[in-house]
Amino acid sequence: MAFYQLGMDGCRNLEAQTQIPFLQRDEVVDGYADYQGYAIKRSESGGWRSASFILVSGSLERFAYFGIESNLISYLTGPLGESIATAAANVNTWIGVASLVPVFGSFFADSFLARYQAIILASVIYILGLGLLTLSTVPTSLISVSTFQGRDIVAQILFFVSLYLVALGQVYKSCVQAFGADQFDGNHPDEKKAKSSFFNWWLCCLCIGATAAHLILHYIQDNINWGIGFGIPFIAMTIGLVLFQIGNRTYRFSARQNDADEILNESICQRFIKVLPAAEDSGEAITTKTNGAKIFLRLLPIWSTCLTYTIAMAQVSTLFTKQASTVDRSLGPSFSIPPASLRAFIALSISFCIPIYDQIFVPIARKITNFSTGITMLQRMGTGMAISVMNMVIAALIEMKRLKTAKDFGLVDIPNAAVPMSFWWLVPQFTLIGLTDVFILVGSQEFFYDQVPTELRSLGISLYFGAVGTGNFLSSFLISAIQKATSQNGRDGWFSDNLNRAHLDYFYWLLAGIGIFGFVLFAYLAKSYDYEENAPKENFQP
Template sequence: MAYSHHESPETLTPLLEDDVVDGAADYKGLPARRSTSGGWRSASFIIGVEVAERFAYYGISSNLITFLTGPLGQSTATAAENVNIWSGTASLLPLLGSVVADSFLGRYRTIIAASLLYILGLGLLTLSAMIPSSQLQVLLFFFSLYLVAFGQGGHKPCVQAFGADQFDGQDPEECKAKSSFFNWWYFGVCAGGLFTVSVLAYIQDNLSWGLGFGIPCVVMILALIIFVGGTRTYRYSIKGEEESPFVRISKVFVAALGNWRTSPSAIASEEESRGTLPHQSSEQYKFLNKALLAPDDLMKNGKMCTIAEVEEAKAVLRLFPIWATCLVYGTVFAQSTTFFTKQGATMDRTIVPGFDIPAASLQSFIGLTIIIFIPIYDRIFVPTARAFTREPSGITMLQRIGTGIFFSIISMVVAALVEIKRLQTAEDYDLVDLPSATIPMSIWWLVPQYLLYGLADVFTMVGMQEFFYDQVPNELRSVGLALYLSIIGVGSFLSSFLISIIEDATSAAGQTSWFSDNLNTAHLDYFYWLLAALSAVGLAVYIYFAKSYIYNRGSTV
């Protein structure tokens, strides 16, 4: 039996050991009970708030390029760069938000603060869309846009980590539920996004940008109310009194650097003196074992690095080759909200006479694919694969990520072929020099590349979420999810960088740019072929590092 540390055994109802969740407390600060806290009940509140947040985010991002090239009057290339820079910033800021959560405020308080900031940004964004075109409008728009990015930066990694915290990884049943949580989490996120791009894009294009930005603001207010409503059911991580994980990991790298001249025999002698068996210290990144021989001043202060701390640092270091080789996926990911949308705007979008589908609405096919395939993946593919591989999740996390990268390559190949067809159609009908004319080619030709995007997401995006959550120290799980998000952020920056370089190179000496405002004379197909080639190289390098990756905490999934 166990008793709360807040009350004496005489006054406290005893807690069954099996009912106590180690390292977790309830909203009163008492030991969390498995029977009354956490699990799918709590996770459903958190999934609900994330669905609303993604609704708000996609309500801005999915059609942002249309607002920039329309009311703000920017060129296609400039607008695409601005979208990528903003998306990249929004995806990198979770690194800051996760540090604030894991080191200071905690995930629950960070989510509350970030939601308030998010709502403020959406409110100002709505106001900016309603005022007349002026320099003030531009300044207010971009200020509020980046305010939303800061709110998202605190919200995104903490909500997902907080949701996964509702399942005890040490309990066999809850461990399986946690793996399933990442699938259904992404299912909910994409369900919210599906409604956004199919409805809000129409409102923004045909009714009012103010209304199109105002609705997400109202939804975020409701989301915050829902999240607070689940407060009594949540499990909250208990912070220990040990050193911050940032301090522990930094100390290892500093000590290893300070002893870089140390001989291997000295390290082996130190390991032996501490009673360390050979298999306890992994062979990978052995240079960090030099941290075991701390400088004299650290030894006197009792700050020597332990074997556990060295292994923790190695676990974090192992993540970076995987992170770096996934960046090309983030670059491909950026295209669905920029050039795909601009392509669709030039094509025949008529559904019925008098009604044209907004070009941005085709992004709903990404979400639709995910909504269809995640249940198939979770309920059919995983059990089937498990029977052959004996892996609890069917295939390993890294195999899942690599499969998605492969599908992203196919999506770029298909996108290039469809663009060649679109350019040929424009030429056949003598529309090359008429950029505002509708090309007699149905927008449904773009659907396959969106479907392949969605299929890639089912594998790579969900795989990266679980991988970076699972493979970092427990105290850094918000940071782990921020690392996954930063892949999309850095990928957006890389996309913007490529666009800028290619724009300068291909428009020199009076040549026609690949990204000309007249897409009928541009060459987006060349850009897609380039991304497909870069992705193929990236996948080859990824496979090399993935095959040598050593899973942390004995994980094999």
């Protein structure tokens, strides 16, 4: 009996000695470290605790960005006195640059800098650009449009230089989103589901910032002072950077990204060309030699089809806003909504739909499909593309009604008079843009993040922004080419400064046709696409 008791005590001691290290190993998040480079425990880091700092700072960044982007065409056609076609092309070009910068910047960040350092550097450039932008607008905000034209060239140069510094700071977008997703361990079942939700809530929180910009900043810019309207984003971005840094002690840093010596000593090609880990197929171990370059080439066809959607989306910042400036925007006897503020319906639509999608649709779809995300990422993207086509059709029909109303009331040659048509007629096309984003924006960002090696995920997310940028460049080219072709021999053209004689409806029909072509091609490509990391094969069903 004493021998038995001794044996039992020995087993308990052995169990205690082996259990404690096992539990410790179980708590440590493999592949990640804290801000000092030490191993980090799951219970003390990452998750929604860390993501909350990132979501709030990201919301403030979007408040700053949309405070500039959404009303930029009003500033160009107002204080700077540009024509609608020129201003639309300039806005599309700037948004194109701002959207392509994350691609190259994220590549540099993934090659030489850790994502965290890239976020800090981009934030500083961003804040510098916003500060200079504010200074450049101060003279124009104190001078009337008529007296400003032809004067203060230095202020104009400073304006565009600072504007493109803001574009350069957009490296922030892809890096901070990838860094936020890194706070969830994809190998842990609960955190894997939370990571998918993070992309949904990321968009929702960004919409809060965008909505505030649309409702507050645009009114200040249009009715009070452009200098103040551009200065507030500068303050918001500065606060966002401070809040982001407060979360340092809770963040999970990729162990590879955290190793500065290894990052600096490795060339771009070595960082870009990665050998994926060995995989096991049909019980036989095989070593896959797929590298990063081949993965990106494999994603290229899917990426190219997204351009048909982003060309249509580019009109939100330009033609949708100018279209809104021509209708009755009054609320009550003495208040008129700024044209750019109608974009608040995009953010409100997203904020309304994201919780429904994440908390109701996904759990129901998960039970049917057995996918952790409810529907696959490509199915989500395809649904968004279909909604985008429908939206352009609706936009074309609404513009036809607006033109008919202007003709019926004899306002064709009075461009400054508001067409007696309520702004509520335009709300559907703004609202559907938000619904489209819920599907294709979130789906594509999650898709490109998930389908590239861990070390290149900032670059993966930036592929979506690259599609947006390229779409804006293509939109700028289309507008310039079409205006040149349709305005010959003294004709007004599709993009006449007098929108009552323009034909935005023709352009919207053209974009709907381009969208249909892109959707059909996307559906064909999605059918044969095989996900990385043994994910289920895509069978896209429109």
